[in-house]
Amino acid sequence: MATSETSENKAKQTCNELEIQEDFTTDIHPLYSRMSRFTVREELRSRPNRLAAIILGLLNVVFILVITGLSVHIDRVSETHNTLTLNSSRISSQLAHLQSEHSSLTESRKTLQNKLDEDTKKITSLQQNLNTMTKLKNDLSSQNQNLQQEKRKLQSQISNLEDNCGRCLPNWVLMNNTCYYFAVSDAVLRKSWAAGRQECKKNGADLLVINTKEEQEFIVDTLKTLRYNLRFHYTNGFWMGLKDDHTEGTWKWLNGTNMTAGYWMPGEPNDDNAAEDCAAVYPAAHPLRAWNDAPCSYPLKWICEKEVDITPHNPQ
Template sequence: MDNMQKVSLFTVRGYGSSRRYQLATGVLGLLSAALLMAVIAMATQMNGVCESQSSLNITAVQSELKLLRDERVRLTESRTSLQHDYDKARADRSLLQAQVDREKAMSDRLLAQIKTLEEQKKQENVRVLQLVRSCERCPPGWEVVNDTCYYFPISSGIQRKGWDDARADCIRQGGDLAIVDTLQKQTFIVGVLKALHSEGFSYRYGFWIGLKRKDEEQGTWHWTNGSLLGTGYWMDGEPNDDYGYEDCTASYPTVNILKSWNDAPCRHPLKWICEKEATAAS
């Protein structure tokens, strides 16, 4: 009897506790479901916020990249423009420098020509003075230096001659080939030759003078008056008897007036210089 009563009481108490447990479990389940739903809602909201934030960040980055690309294009265009301007400036500078160089070269040539013309003018003035002084003392076309008249057949119509024929022409005019036995005569003759041929030296511009090597006395030079050569005004390396028969002497328009003579074959055609005594001054 007692055991049965204990069992019944236990059963009753257990049943009531079970109901409360079930109710609590149900409430707990509802709360858990509500919490889960809240968590899911929050997660969904957070995900949306992240996606929105991520989208905003990507848009900002893309916008910044576009700005950078645009700036890079602008800088590239500016650099290209500046490079073009620089290249053009260099080209213009090169053209300007070339023009300056041409003008300087032209100026130098003009200055050289002016200097040459001034020198020619001085020489012509000297010749004019000599011609004035030669009036009535020398024949027309002859120039006087001290008491000697000189003739230079400069006309293009007068043919060049060998030494013997040139001397014959001088003798026909009452003179002879020039004897250059003083520095004053040498200076005068070379000065005239340089004035006649201002373009410079050439072996074609030689003028016979009265100096010849005698056949029977090889190596000795005599003037047409028979006197032996004293001081000579030979070019460097002359006389060299290059052809084995260079026995006559010609003077040339050299820069160095002390080195203007050259030995040449006597038959070689050249111009010549005649001289004769001037008449007494009136």
């Protein structure tokens, strides 16, 4: 009995000591004084679970952040998509409007092109008509000129017949008291100065001698009428009875008189190659600038003159 009591007392004393040791208010290390050996062992067993919980928490935070970022990004993408959809709709509307305008412009272009083609055909037709009318006008103008020339020729012949009254030979022209012959016919061949004079002498006449300004104008005007205003060419001249072959530069008429008034072309007489000693008259535009000197052997036409016998004819 005594032994049992002693053992119980010792056990109680030991428990009291443990209780005293667990009192954290009197220990300088309260965290460790509160923990029993059983608590320490439990804590050691729960550490991996806490670490896993921390990691899971961090992963949850990261996942939440990722989800939040994706949501923001998706919102932005959705907003951009909506904007693009709206812009696409507007662009589609504008494209449809442009296509409609393009179709309208294409139709207008076709209409205008057709109108242009029609106008071009009309202009071409009018141009052809104009060309035809212009040709017709030119033909009529040419015919009119020919008729006018024929008229002048006929009038000259009528005047010649009326004025001559038999005083001049046929195809001769009367002026005052002188009959003139102009060798203008194409059937008459050109001859030298001497041969032309010989033709005049066959009809009792001689080469032309010009005494007055009025006579010079009459000769040139008649040449223009008979020769139909031929353009100037050195082969279109007519021999006159004027030479300087005896003394160079001193021109004399066939009647022996010196030339006092000359109606030379500009730059004439020039005695080209020292061989131009005979004078010729031309149907020049200016009647007082119508003479030219030429070689006497050169073939040209000629003009004859013959005084009219004014003695009254008394029939027997």
